[in-house]
Amino acid sequence: MSTKIVVPELGESVVEATVGSWRKQEGDRVSTGDVIVELETEKVDLEVGAEHGGVLSRIERQEGENVQIGDLLGVIEDAPAGEAVAPPADRAPQAKPGPRVVKEEPRSIAAEAAETREETSSKRLVTPLAKRVAEEHGVDLSQVRPSDAGGRIRQRDVESYLEGKGPESGAPAARQGERETGRGELKQAPERPAVVELPQERERLEERVRMSRRRLTIARRLVEAQHTAAMLTTFNEIDMTAVMALRARWKETFKQRYGVGLGIASFFVKASIAALRQFPRLNAEIQGTDMVLKHYYDIGVAVGAPGGLVVPVLRDADRMGFAEIEKSIKEFARKASAGELTLEELRGGTFTISNGGVYGSMLSTPILNPPQVGILGLHKIENRAVPFEGQVQIRPMMYVALSYDHRMVDGMEAVQFLVRIKETIEDPASLLFAL
Numbered sequence: 001m002s003t004k005i006v007v008p009e010l011g012e013s014v015v016e017a018t019v020g021s022w023r024k025q026e027g028d029r030v031s032t033g034d035v036i037v038e039l040e041t042e043k044v045d046l047e048v049g050a051e052h053g054g055v056l057s058r059i060e061r062q063e064g065e066n067v068q069i070g071d072l073l074g075v076i077e078d079a080p081a082g083e084a085v086a087p088p089a090d091r092a093p094q095a096k097p098g099p100r101v102v103k104e105e106p107r108s109i110a111a112e113a114a115e116t117r118e119e120t121s122s123k124r125l126v127t128p129l130a131k132r133v134a135e136e137h138g139v140d141l142s143q144v145r146p147s148d149a150g151g152r153i154r155q156r157d158v159e160s161y162l163e164g165k166g167p168e169s170g171a172p173a174a175r176q177g178e179r180e181t182g183r184g185e186l187k188q189a190p191e192r193p194a195v196v197e198l199p200q201e202r203e204r205l206e207e208r209v210r211m212s213r214r215r216l217t218i219a220r221r222l223v224e225a226q227h228t229a230a231m232l233t234t235f236n237e238i239d240m241t242a243v244m245a246l247r248a249r250w251k252e253t254f255k256q257r258y259g260v261g262l263g264i265a266s267f268f269v270k271a272s273i274a275a276l277r278q279f280p281r282l283n284a285e286i287q288g289t290d291m292v293l294k295h296y297y298d299i300g301v302a303v304g305a306p307g308g309l310v311v312p313v314l315r316d317a318d319r320m321g322f323a324e325i326e327k328s329i330k331e332f333a334r335k336a337s338a339g340e341l342t343l344e345e346l347r348g349g350t351f352t353i354s355n356g357g358v359y360g361s362m363l364s365t366p367i368l369n370p371p372q373v374g375i376l377g378l379h380k381i382e383n384r385a386v387p388f389e390g391q392v393q394i395r396p397m398m399y400v401a402l403s404y405d406h407r408m409v410d411g412m413e414a415v416q417f418l419v420r421i422k423e424t425i426e427d428p429a430s431l432l433f434a435l
Helices: 109-123 128-137 155-165 213-228 241-258 265-278 322-338 411-426 428-434
Strands: 002-006 016-022 035-040 045-049 054-059 066-068 072-077 178-180 186-188 231-239 284-287 290-293 299-301 351-355 374-378 382-388 391-405
Touching (some): 016 128, 035 072, 128 155, 241 322, 241 411, 265 299, 265 322, 265 351, 265 411, 265 428, 391 411
Parallel strands (some): 299 351
Antiparallel strands (some): 002 072, 016 035, 016 066, 231 391, 284 290, 382 391
């Protein structure tokens, strides 16, 4: 009896995926629930498991291929205990040559170290896609730190390493001026005359890398936002003195009581909700010739992830307290780093907050997240000389930006919305009466 492995339902509005990596190969025995293959979607990576035990007899779609819901990925065949199903003839491995006697030569310390590294790498859990990328770029997998909670090295880990986030790989086989004996000892080698190398023309390298499903979607949606919306941006600056003083006063008590730090994100979530209630068209979307005003507040919070920016959603954020908001954002960041965000956590959203300040951004223009009509951009807090009560003082200031769809929101309304947020943050006690 055979069991088909098909592309499952991918979530709301997601109909296509890309085969990321096969965890099992043809001929491998699998048990019920084992992860067989990973699929990349525009939002998250999905793991497809085995519904029945047996042997993976056939793989129909290869890594990098695009698939749709219901497409056949592979086939699992029943097999008696102790037996395995051989792969198809056209994919059967070639016969291995018989053993041959080779005279063992003394091995250097460097060779033994390289062999040790190779053995260490082979014992680590590595996805086929990550292994392929590592081989293409000569990456020592023993130097790559996995982001997966289970210790598995994924493609994004190798790519992060190549971008300079991990330790540099490669080391000279032996120290200059020394040589190795057959017993693995180092002895001083005779000095050699210096070799003068003539300067050579610098090699101009290029690299072609397949865009992930998520990166392709980000690119498409950003262009879509610019082409379909009449997007404008208004700016303001906020004096963060009151919020910083409040955090400094209560941070220890807050962390002891709730187990999480008191950041600035929760203040802006609450201030945004207060402003959205006063200016409801920024919490809406356009559907044809209608404006759909939403009387609930699902606030998206942009967080960085190895595969690109993602926007998990705080459901009914108006009903959440400061501690619940901070805990949720911290958990979103952890899941984004580990690739564990679910489609449900990324679905929908009525308004988005993006904090480029955590990366050092002084000022930027955030792009709308369709079909939303408003996004608030936060930036770096920096001490600046500003006039205050007739004097020039050094105060912690932040630039904020509101991008909005002018088809739905008038300029005056957008400016007033941002002023409302400014007033609330500069007097955070007003949040007691605003919600």
